[in-house]
Amino acid sequence: MSVLIFIDHSDGAVKKASLEAISYGAKIAEQLGLTAEGALLGNLNEDIASLGKYGVKKIYHVADVALDHPDPQVFTEVIAQIAEKSGAKLIVFSNNLHGKAIAPRVSARLKAGLVAGAVALPDTSNGFIVKKNVFSGKAFAFISINTDIKIISLNPNAYPVAVTEGAAAEVVPFTAAVGEPRIKVTAVNKVTGEIPLGEAEIVVSGGRGLKGPENWNILEDLAAALGAATACSRPVADADWRPHHEHVGQTGLAIAPNLYIAIGISGAIQHLAGVNRSKVIAVINKDPEAPFFKAADYGIVGDAFEIVPKLTEAVKALKG
Amino acid sequence: MKILVCISKTPDTTAKIAFTDNNTKFAENGVQWIINPYDEWYALVRAIELKEKDPGTVIHLVTVGEADTEPIIRKALALGGDEAIRVNASGADSFFIASQIAEIARQGGYDLIFTGKETIDYNSAAVGGMIAELLQLPYISLAVKFDLEGSTVTATREIEGGEEIVQASLPLVVSCQKGMAEQRIPNMKGIMSARTKPLKVVEPVAVDPLTTIAGFETPPPKAGIKMIPADNPAELIRLLHEEAKLI
Numbered sequence: 001m002s003v004l005i006f007i008d009h010s011d012g013a014v015k016k017a018s019l020e021a022i023s024y025g026a027k028i029a030e031q032l033g034l035t036a037e038g039a040l041l042g043n044l045n046e047d048i049a050s051l052g053k054y055g056v057k058k059i060y061h062v063a064d065v066a067l068d069h070p071d072p073q074v075f076t077e078v079i080a081q082i083a084e085k086s087g088a089k090l091i092v093f094s095n096n097l098h099g100k101a102i103a104p105r106v107s108a109r110l111k112a113g114l115v116a117g118a119v120a121l122p123d124t125s126n127g128f129i130v131k132k133n134v135f136s137g138k139a140f141a142f143i144s145i146n147t148d149i150k151i152i153s154l155n156p157n158a159y160p161v162a163v164t165e166g167a168a169a170e171v172v173p174f175t176a177a178v179g180e181p182r183i184k185v186t187a188v189n190k191v192t193g194e195i196p197l198g199e200a201e202i203v204v205s206g207g208r209g210l211k212g213p214e215n216w217n218i219l220e221d222l223a224a225a226l227g228a229a230t231a232c233s234r235p236v237a238d239a240d241w242r243p244h245h246e247h248v249g250q251t252g253l254a255i256a257p258n259l260y261i262a263i264g265i266s267g268a269i270q271h272l273a274g275v276n277r278s279k280v281i282a283v284i285n286k287d288p289e290a291p292f293f294k295a296a297d298y299g300i301v302g303d304a305f306e307i308v309p310k311l312t313e314a315v316k317a318l319k320g
Numbered sequence: 321m322k323i324l325v326c327i328s329k330t331p332d333t334t335a336k337i338a339f340t341d342n343n344t345k346f347a348e349n350g351v352q353w354i355i356n357p358y359d360e361w362y363a364l365v366r367a368i369e370l371k372e373k374d375p376g377t378v379i380h381l382v383t384v385g386e387a388d389t390e391p392i393i394r395k396a397l398a399l400g401g402d403e404a405i406r407v408n409a410s411g412a413d414s415f416f417i418a419s420q421i422a423e424i425a426r427q428g429g430y431d432l433i434f435t436g437k438e439t440i441d442y443n444s445a446a447v448g449g450m451i452a453e454l455l456q457l458p459y460i461s462l463a464v465k466f467d468l469e470g471s472t473v474t475a476t477r478e479i480e481g482g483e484e485i486v487q488a489s490l491p492l493v494v495s496c497q498k499g500m501a502e503q504r505i506p507n508m509k510g511i512m513s514a515r516t517k518p519l520k521v522v523e524p525v526a527v528d529p530l531t532t533i534a535g536f537e538t539p540p541p542k543a544g545i546k547m548i549p550a551d552n553p554a555e556l557i558r559l560l561h562e563e564a565k566l567i
């Protein structure tokens with residue numbers, strides 16, 4: 001019997017959120033005395049067996065190029081077949097965009113209870129209880145999964161990637177009867193050359209206080225010095241100062257970086273709902289009454305145009 | 321063309337989140353309820369736009385909730401939609417809700433089922449995918465754009481690191497997010513007509529939920545903010561490096 005981990009990938013690589021899911025699944029397998037196994041659909045540009053260092057022992061690999069696009073219906077079919085072969089008691093997904101598309105279908109297919117958005121290891125001392133984020137980051141719920149097979153989607157940035165001393169994973173080619181996707185992908189637009197916002201450990205974000213898109217260079221310089229992703233508030237995205245995929249908040253992306261630096265953002269409750277899971281928040285705003293200061297760990301009251309370049313200098317000095 | 325739009329009742333985005341009964345129940349006292357923003361601004365408004373383009377389109381709204389959900393469903397009808405169905409049950413979990421909606425969809429023969437990408441209270445983003453699986457329909461998750469030409473759908477969905485443009489045929493299930501449509505305010509005519517639109521109440525089908533809520537917790541309050549003088553911003557970087565150890 002196994003903990004089966006869905007190994008998500010994009011652009012031929014297993015990204016951080018998926019490595020977190022592997023580490024998380026391997027830890028639960030150890031906790032429950034089960035084997036950590038993986039399901040890999042599609043192809044990687046890297047060595048599959050080396051994923052063993054994250055704790056997965058065996059990987060079922062379906063090397064069908066039709067699986068390079070994650071079609072939820074087709075993936076559900078294949079994952080269900082692998083789950084049966086592997087004897088999965090628990091299936092782990094990353095709660096990234098692909099996990100959100102696929103895990104609910106697998107749950108309905110297998111009648112396996114799903115917790116989407118887990119933030120910690122399950123408590124298995126009495127039943128099977130998983131802590132998850134609810135109310136847009138304002139609370140946690142403890143959800144009991146009552147079915148024999150269970151599914152967890154792990155929130156990105158909630159569990160660390162752990163490199164173990166594990167040997168290379170055994171890669172088992174798996175042939176699945178793959179149906180033709182009923183959704184045809186006609187084009188793919190990838191955002192290139194940027195750190196994906198959902199995975200970034202540090203995020204530098206700007207609001208209306210920056211006065212216009214032409215001023216974003218000061219924020220981008222700070223982000224570049226920190227190796228951070230850039231983000232923005234809703235009014236900034238709505239005014240097309242920045243692309244919509246950078247919008248964080250209630251109706252944009254919800255993120256949980258280690259450090260969120262908010263520049264010229266007042267901190268409306270809808271914005272906080274998207275960033276309040278950040279481990280540390282630093283706020284720079286000229287208005288001392290900005291509500292964001294109440295939700296922050298560090299604050300500077302002052303003019304962003306003077307302060308931000310000095311922060312960039314200080315980071316450069318620190319990093320030599 | 322028949323569209324089913326799934327509507328959920330959620331606490332207002334500014335509601336205070338607290339719990340009672342030894343942290344097992346959401347404290348509803350004094351909470352303002354709204355239509356889940358993703359259901360309203362994106363799923364419902366996009367459906368209304370499709371109807372404006374093709375007036376022969378019929379829009380039904382569905383919600384799984386007890387009688388106290390009715391003001392929300394009337395508010396949704398004020399924005400648009402021809403009639404509403406309320407499944408008379410509290411939504412025990414995503415699977416229970418999806419099973420109820422799938423049952424309504426089977427009976428109604430819809431071409432298109434729209435959900436919001438997630439609710440702002442349970443944030444599971446699960447109901448749309450579950451409905452699609454229960455009905456064995458294709459599922460376009462996290463759509464930011466949706467167009468219809470005859471029975472051919474062209475949509476844009478968000479994927480890891482970018483977006484995909486996809487084509488599919490009806491019927492299908494779509495989860496909607498920002499980009500699909502813009503928020504609308506109901507007008508007086510809509511509010512008046514909503515009062516007389518049919519709102520059918522049906523009893524739930526027997527389904528066991530797969531999960532139950534064991535309890536809640538609110539995050540510990542922040543330890544308090546440390547202010548750094550504006551004339552020495554480098555101090556912030558020093559603290560983030562030496563104290564928070566994040567850079």
